[in-house]
Amino acid sequence: MTEKILVTGGTGTLGRHVVDRLAAAGHPARVLSRTREPYLGDLRTGAGLGPALDGVRTIIHLASDPRDAATDVEGTRRLIAAAPEGAHLVHISIVGVDRHPYSYYRTKFEVERLVENSGLPYTILRTTQFHDLVLFMMAASARSPIMPVPAGTAFQPVDADEVAERLVGLALDAPAGRVPDMGGPQVLGAAELARAYLRATGRNRLILPLPLPGRAFAAFRRGVHLAPGHADGRKTFAEFLAETEGRTGYGARAVSR
Numbered sequence: 001m002t003e004k005i006l007v008t009g010g011t012g013t014l015g016r017h018v019v020d021r022l023a024a025a026g027h028p029a030r031v032l033s034r035t036r037e038p039y040l041g042d043l044r045t046g047a048g049l050g051p052a053l054d055g056v057r058t059i060i061h062l063a064s065d066p067r068d069a070a071t072d073v074e075g076t077r078r079l080i081a082a083a084p085e086g087a088h089l090v091h092i093s094i095v096g097v098d099r100h101p102y103s104y105y106r107t108k109f110e111v112e113r114l115v116e117n118s119g120l121p122y123t124i125l126r127t128t129q130f131h132d133l134v135l136f137m138m139a140a141s142a143r144s145p146i147m148p149v150p151a152g153t154a155f156q157p158v159d160a161d162e163v164a165e166r167l168v169g170l171a172l173d174a175p176a177g178r179v180p181d182m183g184g185p186q187v188l189g190a191a192e193l194a195r196a197y198l199r200a201t202g203r204n205r206l207i208l209p210l211p212l213p214g215r216a217f218a219a220f221r222r223g224v225h226l227a228p229g230h231a232d233g234r235k236t237f238a239e240f241l242a243e244t245e246g247r248t249g250y251g252a253r254a255v256s257r
Contacts, residue, residue, distance in 0.1 A: 043075030
């Protein structure tokens, strides 16, 4: 079957699930990678984009790097410039990026605007944070006997595979513009998430809520990043932890969301 779908960021936390679900649906995808054949390419420089995009009708744009805004902004510009005319551009974003001062979220919002103004038919899905990111945060906080968590802050973690399921459905459908947000099934305080992590790992830590300064943490306390009206996810954080135990080790993977 001819591959007519290109996935950027196809080896990441979300991308692996998207590629697997596309294959299971009978739509094998090309994966743009800086290191893996056959579609070697680099959004930061534009190298390899021409061959990777040749004949593609749908682009699922997942590549992102919170440490380097150029990967997101300049990389998206290059992707749009090289995209075939009329290709459906599907982009993953984050809930609240239009109202949040956190620098990475501002970058994601800039990318959204590039997609909207690209002239390409597009679909944008915003989601809350992945279970994987919350796990990484909890594992990092639990390294010492006192486990600090941001006071007054809650999260609504969602399962990356469930997001992939939604994205694949959107990619195989007609362009829909900005679609409704997607959040996890529960909004849980940071201390609640820490307790769930400690129960799952059998650790004993003193949880210490800390009031953190700055505009970004103030926005997190306001819940700008939450979507309680779109609690579409099914798998809870506790269920995710139970599945993760013994598979790769808790907190083994760093993720960008």
